[in-house]
Amino acid sequence: MRALISVSDKTGVVEFAKELVGLGAQIISTGGTYAKLKEEGVPAVEISEITGFPECLDGRVKTLHPAVHAGLLAMRSNPEHMKQLETLNIEPIDIVVVNLYPFKATILKDGVTRAEAVENIDIGGPTMLRSAAKNYQDVAVVTDPSDYEKVISELKAGGSVSLDTKFYLMQKVFMHTSNYDTMIADYLKKERDDHGFPETLTMTFEKVQEMRYGENPHQKAAFYREIGKKKGSLVDAKQYNGKELSFNNINDTNGALELLKEFTEPTVVGCKHGNPCGVASRDNIYDAWASAYSADKTSIFGGIVVCNREVTKKMAEEMNEIFLEVVVAPSYEKEALETLCSKKNIRVLELKDIEISQDPNAYDMKKVNGGLIIQTIDSELYNEEDFKVVTKTQPTRSQLEDMKFGMKVVKFVKSNGIAVVKNKQSIGIGPGQVNRIWPTKQSFEHAEELIGPDAIKGAVLASDAFFPFDDIVEAAYQAGITAIIQPGGAMRDQLSIDKCDEYGIAMVFTGMRHFKH
Template structure:
């Protein structure tokens, strides 16, 4: 049975009730600062840490528990006769239970206009030190860092007069997860203040679980969804689900792809995505017009897909959406009638993301897992270096609008990627082929809209002139591509031969 507990918490949820139960079990409670005051105010007798150490708190409370009397009481191994002999000689009493959570560093840095000095002041020193000490000695010291565990610990103490080895082990594990998360938040905060530390020699990242998922990409794979710490404005983790079934792994992955593409546009735009690739994108005078363009690009593939809109969904648009099966509709808002129409299909997932147009912060990175490691890179937030007309014919103003539209879409199509567009509507998309001509041929062959008079975007340069020749045969009038091939001259000459305007961007957009 435990005899002494040290309690010092920033998050005081449930601490009074927990301490009262400990008192009923005749446990002496040691405490300090605001926690001690909270407990005393609620009629719980406590022994102040200063009375144990014989040393007052100092340096504005920065030094309270960093003392051998405290750490000796935590770290002593009870089965080690020499340890226990030394405790007796030094007049140190063992501490059997440690209940601590840390200064609110995360909450502090997430507040608006937090100063650097305020953030630094909310870095806990004594707390992590005691937690790690107790977790190291978990066989002898019960350590609780999360208020959710109060009930389990008390129940075991009441029922068994002891806390099981398994519970102690899991509590100790949680401590090291908690303190490593805490330290990672601090290091990332400090790193973000420097321009040259995006790719440090030692990379530590941390996330918090949003939810467990029913399964991963396939039903035999376990999965969960985690949130990056920070101001994730306009990201899926901030979306509010209004209706429908729980989001799946694939739902989240597809919806994220739709959002990334949607953020390229300011005018009313709808993006339809299937298996992370866009299957239809439209810009219009209103969101209904944009949706119809996205739908008409590929009425077959949009079935069972994800729809993302950057303007509110109205009644007329909702009625069109409900004519087919859609997994998710995500928008900044829904008018009352439009929402009720969508909700009439109980399985459709309706997500509201009010800051849907907000771009990703430029200091964010993209991470890809590989066996045994990770790849990390800047977010691909740029569009082009410089637009250069390389053919005799210059694109018309309308062609130029469609070329930029197609280029934005092509940036988010899996490589090798080709996009055909006309009147700010995708008319053909060829994603994920092992050579570029196949991507082009598929985009032409599978098109539901006449490709004649459309423009073409290619995510990387043409290695041969065959794509230009195929484009001319299909009636494509203008091309945008990065350039940079040793055979660029062949493609330019072919474009001039067929009267096709061609623009180089100087920047490719591979997406794997």
């Protein structure tokens, strides 16, 4: 039995090699791995003794040789293959233990240069892995140190690695090399500052955790993270308390965080089932929390709360009076953390870089049956040059502030979406209806029910898309709305403008819609 060992990650490799030697294996090795094995007293043969050719080009060429690859690819059941090996004086290789140059670790270093990254692209390693994996019936190929024990156990038990295990190891090889090549391709795309959509799309992610179930108990689920430095992302949050985040927890919390990132002032976002249910900005975080909570005390039950300032003890005490699934903040007062963690099931997360937004060229993806639809994220709110007052009535300064606040909120409401706001507080949100008048009326009803009969008077209405008719303006006037912000762009825009002028309502067009399906 011959085993070729050449690893970047040397975790457990010495012990593994010693076990192989104890089972009668000859160890062939290269470079740093060979030096490590010899240092630990493991008998090994250097690769150049097998190839009859020295390592060269600073180690770039070591294993790219017929003496290696013929030994890997020769099918033991093929008499012609075995005859050729004998003629060429090449011995078969039965086990390959290889993991690749640390390309990922290299590109994640601060200040890494392109030259450093390229130098850490492994060539010989993937080639050996692919050769060995192609001939999996005859060669056991190990890329993951966690598989060492399985291989040794089978060798001790039966003198060989089972075909099923070899097939499993083969699968891991091609997943490993696919992930490696995808990281390289993604790095090079970013180096070229290429933001286009490629003709073929390959992406790679690393599993963070498996989940108990998906959106519903009968669905399986797992959580994966992108490879790279992604500050401000939920994958980097530190969890202090509660069960593992569920599929729905992650989806809802991510949506709440993306809305929170629209704000720089102290702000709190409450979220339920993917829609904001209470949002407020104030001069301090406690007042923001109190206002966000009072905006919809009903829907926040069992919901998500995210804050962009440190959570205080007083906030934590009030949060503990209701049932919350998740709380996220950049930090917590010591007493606040102790208070929140006193409740067994609440998931308490700390996210240091909570304010950092995604790269505007990041992808937003939706899986459809048989394919994938992909777009860049909705990273803008509006262009200043397109922000226009279209009515005779001009909005006041406070109305303008509420208009901008309202557009930030409604951008994250499922379409058709309406948000009613007053004094930088959401007071009524109407999400996800099949026409625009229903969420408008729903938002008014919720505001009156939850806050009071005069809640809407003097408020601002924000819409994620244009008004096809003037019925929205009519309903807004009857409810007491005094200012409206919407994208504009409908064939019948003038009807809504005229109706606003009739009622003295100020209206702004942003020129940018925010459908969220």
